[in-house]
Structures are given as structure tokens and as C-alpha cells.
Amino acid sequence: MEGPLAGGHLGFGMDWANYNLRDIVTEMHQYLKTEGLDIPLIPAGGIFTGSDAVSYLESGAAAVQVATRFTAARECGLPDKVKQEYLKANEEDIEVNGISPTGYPMRMLKNSPAIGDGIRPNCEAYGYLLDAKGNCAYIDAYNREVALHPDAKKVSVKDKTCLCTAMRNFDCWTCGHYTYRLKDTTRKAPDGSYQLLSAEHIFRDYQFSTDGKIALPA
Numbered sequence: 262m263e264g265p266l267a268g269g270h271l272g273f274g275m276d277w278a279n280y281n282l283r284d285i286v287t288e289m290h291q292y293l294k295t296e297g298l299d300i301p302l303i304p305a306g307g308i309f310t311g312s313d314a315v316s317y318l319e320s321g322a323a324a325v326q327v328a329t330r331f332t333a334a335r336e337c338g339l340p341d342k343v344k345q346e347y348l349k350a351n352e353e354d355i356e357v358n359g360i361s362p363t364g365y366p367m368r369m370l371k372n373s374p375a376i377g378d379g380i381r382p383n384c385e386a387y388g389y390l391l392d393a394k395g396n397c398a399y400i401d402a403y404n405r406e407v408a409l410h411p412d413a414k415k416v417s418v419k420d421k422t423c424l425c426t427a428m429r430n431f432d433c434w435t436c437g438h439y440t441y442r443l444k445d446t447t448r449k450a451p452d453g454s455y456q457l458l459s460a461e462h463i464f465r466d467y468q469f470s471t472d473g474k475i476a477l478p479a
């Protein structure tokens with residue numbers, strides 16, 4: 262059950278900030294109980310410390326799902342340069358916008374190269390998002406800009422992004438709400454870069470940290 266602080270696409274509208282995971286989970290526990298349903302409930306979205314995880318487990322969650330903390334892991338498939346962007350980000354560097362052609366609000370870093378890019382749609386190679394009729398909201402937005410600027414070498418498309426190509430090129434830096442707290446989970450080197458963590462370190466921190474604390478790497 263993903264709450265409004267989750268990464269990337271949200272199952273909420275642009276009013277996501279009016280909801281919180283704790284209330285949704287409590288409501289769902291109540292519903293399952295009333296209906297006599299035995300379905301494991303797994304909350305996700307903003308569970309940033311072991312203490313956060315424990316509090317959900319203590320209130321009846323079967324498990325928790327976490328992601329953002331692992332974007333700073335060495336094992337994470339993002340290029341190291343992009344991991345550093347996540348680690349550097351402050352709260353005001355993150356937005357929920359409407360540029361995903363899926364129609365869902367999407368949380369991402371505001372400095373993602375994908376924002377405003379007017380790349381030619383690359384559906385022949387990566388047309389994952391095409392609907393049954395071969396349509397995509399980005400293609401419509403791109404064609405509109407090309408028609409408006411017939412002489413331009415390259416257009417800028419601000420309202421939609423070519424998600425397939427941008428994801429493939431690691432140019433669409435979707436992220437979780439608490440990405441701005443990643444810098445508190447590691448050490449900063451004298452050159453300003455942040456130390457990447459092992460996935461094992463992060464996992465153990467979730468398992469063993471107490472009192473909302475986060476263990477820094479050795």
C-alpha cells in the first residue's frame with residue numbers, strides 16, 4: 262500500500278499532500294478486520310528509518326516496502342553521477358509534476374535533464390508506453406511543438422516527457438519524497454561528493470537502528 266511520499270508515479274492526484282500513509286494504513290486495517298479478511302498489509306512510502314518500520318510492524322503490518330534509502334546503494338543500477346544528484350538534493354529540489362505521459366502525477370528531481378527536453382519520440386526502440394492505438398501523450402505534445410516551431414533544430418516540450426527514452430538514458434530522476442534526507446545517511450568527502458553505501462549496510466540499519474537514528478557508514 263503506497264502512500265503519498267512514495268517514489269516516482271503516485272496513485273494520488275495533485276492533492277497528494279492531503280493524505281498520509283499512517284491514516285491510510287489504519288483505515289485499511291480496520292476495513293480488513295470488519296470484513297474478516299486475512300490479507301497481509303505492506304505499507305510503503307516514506308518509511309525512512311528502522312524505527313519507522315518497527316512502528317508499522319507493531320501496528321499490524323506484515324512487512325514494509327522501502328526504496329529511497331537504497332537509491333544511495335552501490336548496488337543500485339543508477340549511474341554514480343545520478344546517485345550524487347539524489348544525495349545532494351534538498352527538499353525544495355523535489356517536485357510532483359504532471360509530465361508523465363501515463364497521466365499519473367510523478368515525483369522527481371527538478372533538475373532532471375528530462376524536464377523540458379524535446380527529444381524526438383523514440384517509440385521504434387522503446388515504445389513501452391504506447392496505448393493500443395499507438396498513441397502517447399508525449400508524441401502529441403512533441404508534434405504540437407514541432408508544428409509551432411517548424412524551423413527549430415530542436416524543440417522544448419515542457420508539459421510532457423518522453424518517459425521511455427528518458428528512463429532508458431537515466432535522464433528522468435524520479436525519486437521518493439525523503440530523497441532530501443539521504444545526505445543524512447552517509448558521509449560527505451572533502452571534494453563534496455557523498456560516500457555510497459552497501460545495500461547490506463542500509464538493510465542492517467533498517468533492521469537494527471532504534472530511536473529514529475541512522476547509522477553512518479564506517
Ligand SMILES: Cc1cc2nc3c(=O)[nH]c(=O)nc-3n(C[C@H](O)[C@H](O)[C@H](O)COP(=O)(O)O)c2cc1C
Binds near residue numbers: 270305326328
Ligand atoms: C526512484 C524511485 C522511483 C520509483 N518509481 C515508481 C513508479 O514509477 N511507480 C510506482 O508505483 N512506484 C515507484 N517507486 C515506489 C516504490 O515502489 C516504493 O513503493 C516506495 O518508493 C517506497 O517508499 P520509499 O521510497 O519512501 O522507501 C519508485 C521508487 C523510487 C525510489
